Amino acid sequence: MNEYAKKCPECRTDYEAKRLNQVYCSQKCKTRFNNRKVRMAHHEKEKVIANTHDILWKNREILHRFVTQKCPINQLNELGFDKNFITRFSKIEVDGKKKNCSHIYDHYFYFIDNNTIQIGIERSRT
Numbered sequence: 861m862n863e864y865a866k867k868c869p870e871c872r873t874d875y876e877a878k879r880l881n882q883v884y885c886s887q888k889c890k891t892r893f894n895n896r897k898v899r900m901a902h903h904e905k906e907k908v909i910a911n912t913h914d915i916l917w918k919n920r921e922i923l924h925r926f927v928t929q930k931c932p933i934n935q936l937n938e939l940g941f942d943k944n945f946i947t948r949f950s951k952i953e954v955d956g957k958k959k960n961c962s963h964i965y966d967h968y969f970y971f972i973d974n975n976t977i978q979i980g981i982e983r984s985r986t
């Protein structure tokens with residue numbers, strides 16, 4: 861068996877390798893394969909970011925409907941709100957009590973009791 865007789869994984873051509881560790885028939889095939897790999901990784905990244913962004917943006921839109929209001933969390937849940945998707949987290953003090961505050965972009969909410977949240981919007985810093 862000729863170890864130098866190989867099949868290019870990119871163009872599927874049978875070729876005679878110059879070195880045993882040669883994989884692709886040509887530089888062109890090697891480059892093409894690598895470009896595709898980079899493109900796929902980029903595409904994967906875009907997909908993950910877009911999915912997460914859609915959920916976050918939907919959350920923000922739901923919060924925005926009730927902005928500055930107190931609202932039962934169930935009411936938001938019914939609209940598809942997912943409190944696990946937030947952009948940051950902070951500690952705030954409300955009436956002398958420390959509260960965990962969840963931010964979704966420029967909106968935020970914190971629990972005032974087990975079922976109710978207070979919703980707010982951050983003022984622009986500019």
Ligand SMILES: [Zn+2]
Pocket residue numbers: 868869870871872873884885886889
């Ligand atoms: Zn090839």
